[in-house]
Amino acid sequence: MKQPSAKTAPDGFSADWLSLRESFDSDARDVAARRMRLVERLQRWRSGAARPWRVIDLGCGTGSNLRWLAPRLGGAQQWLAVDHDAALLNAWPSIFETTDTPLVDAAHDPAQVARWPLPFAAVEIVRRQLDLAQHLEALPWSAADLVTASALIDLVGQAWLKRLVACCSAARAGLLLTLSVDGRHQWHPADRDDIWVSHTFAAHQQRDKGFGPALGARAVPALVQLLRQAGYRVMQARSDWQVDGRAHPRGQALMGAMVDGLAEAAREQLPASTERVGSWHARRMSSAPQARLTVGHIDVLALPPALPG
Numbered sequence: 001m002k003q004p005s006a007k008t009a010p011d012g013f014s015a016d017w018l019s020l021r022e023s024f025d026s027d028a029r030d031v032a033a034r035r036m037r038l039v040e041r042l043q044r045w046r047s048g049a050a051r052p053w054r055v056i057d058l059g060c061g062t063g064s065n066l067r068w069l070a071p072r073l074g075g076a077q078q079w080l081a082v083d084h085d086a087a088l089l090n091a092w093p094s095i096f097e098t099t100d101t102p103l104v105d106a107a108h109d110p111a112q113v114a115r116w117p118l119p120f121a122a123v124e125i126v127r128r129q130l131d132l133a134q135h136l137e138a139l140p141w142s143a144a145d146l147v148t149a150s151a152l153i154d155l156v157g158q159a160w161l162k163r164l165v166a167c168c169s170a171a172r173a174g175l176l177l178t179l180s181v182d183g184r185h186q187w188h189p190a191d192r193d194d195i196w197v198s199h200t201f202a203a204h205q206q207r208d209k210g211f212g213p214a215l216g217a218r219a220v221p222a223l224v225q226l227l228r229q230a231g232y233r234v235m236q237a238r239s240d241w242q243v244d245g246r247a248h249p250r251g252q253a254l255m256g257a258m259v260d261g262l263a264e265a266a267r268e269q270l271p272a273s274t275e276r277v278g279s280w281h282a283r284r285m286s287s288a289p290q291a292r293l294t295v296g297h298i299d300v301l302a303l304p305p306a307l308p309g
């Protein structure tokens with residue numbers, strides 16, 4: 001999602017934007033997880049494993065994906081959380097205790113190791129700054145059980161997806177890729193220009209974000225095809241945001257941010273239509289306190305094929 005301009009960091013995603021969306025992401029992941037029986041499947045897949053879960057979180061931002069997934073996985077876990085944005089890696093909340101004990105990726109930056117002592121999960125985390133477009137293959141793939149990413153896959157291009165699936169497949173790692181947009185924006189009540197703005201936004205979303213021309217809403221079908229070709233068992237479930245401008249202040253804030261973000265992208269994409277976009281923006285802002293919006297996302301869980309014999 002393009003972010004509202006006021007919340008956009010100069011070169012990327014702002015911590016404010018990630019914080020605003022976190023509870024919506026969490027609710028949406030819960031719905032998809034129930035539909036996919038995610039926890040049950042993951043636990044069955046790894047039953048009997050003696051060592052802690054080892055998880056790599058790609059494009060981790062301020063750790064929202066880890067905060068959702070780690071308590072659900074339970075047990076001992078070692079996470080490698082990777083992002084290219086140092087400001088986001090430094091903006092993680094203080095629930096995490098830092099320690100000097102070197103863990104998964106100690107060679108790089110032992111000072112970044114943190115612990116999150118939960119009642120049923122002991123989570124150790126290494127945060128690492130890395131450009132995943134350039135250096136994906138440099139990650140410690142052979143140590144990974146599960147590779148996860150939230151709200152990342154729609155930013156990437158086909159060639160990068162192929163590299164990701166090749167790395168995971170060679171390591172026989174599972175994948176959990178959540179909150180990829182699927183292009184649906186359903187407004188209630190509807191406006192005559194909603195569909196036009198959505199289509200314009202979708203075209204803008206395919207601009208290169210550093211990973212080649214972005215797949216946007218086509219990312220999940222492309223990913224699923226690559227995973228199936230590599231022999232993975234793939235499950236998908238909808239993880240839509242349900243944004244209610246009539247409800248609590250967070251709903252109103254996200255609704256406003258969505259209207260701003262969609263309009264800004266549409267203006268950039270179609271500079272000749274600035275007036276039409278501005279009219280849509282004004283109508284949407286004035287109806288926001290009575291409006292509801294569903295933003296379509298898909299979560300994908302992929303488990304590697306069983307070893308022969």
Ligand SMILES: C[S@@+](CC[C@H](N)C(=O)[O-])C[C@H]1O[C@@H](n2cnc3c(N)ncnc32)[C@H](O)[C@@H]1O
Nearest residue numbers: 018059060061064083084085131132133150151
């Ligand atoms: C939409 S945000 C999602 C953040 C986080 N996963 C979450 O769910 O809150 C996308 C993340 O990908 C990161 N990112 C974008 N391009 C990247 C790159 N080339 N290498 C590493 N991380 C990147 C951004 O910094 C940002 O944290």
